[in-house]
Amino acid sequence: MVREDGKRNFVLREEDGTETSVFSGSMPRQAALKAARRLDPAGSEDDAKSDAVEIRLREKGTDKVHIFDAWAWNSSAPEDKPGWMEGKITKGNVSKKGIEHLDE
DSSP states (O other): OBOTTSOEEEEEEOTTSOEEEEEEESSHHHHHHHHHTTSOOBSSHHHHHHTOEEEEEEETTSSEEEEEEEEEEEEEOOTTOOTTSOSEEEEEEEEEEEEEEOOO
């Protein structure tokens, strides 16, 4: 369901069908990128991509489940970072595999 601000809510589904975290975004990929940043990060992007994890995001209010391969890695913070930011940040990326429809 689309909110007034144009964003949609997506729920992270585990393999057993339980739903845990909620991520919002105007597109499914935007929510998937937020979910990817919560994965255990690898040392570099190349290492992380080889260890991609499948994540499933169900769009709230629908039976659509968006399936992505996701990976995360540690990177150096930018030079113009704010004072509160640490020296390392976690970056993430995703690759869409497809959409499934629930039969529930």
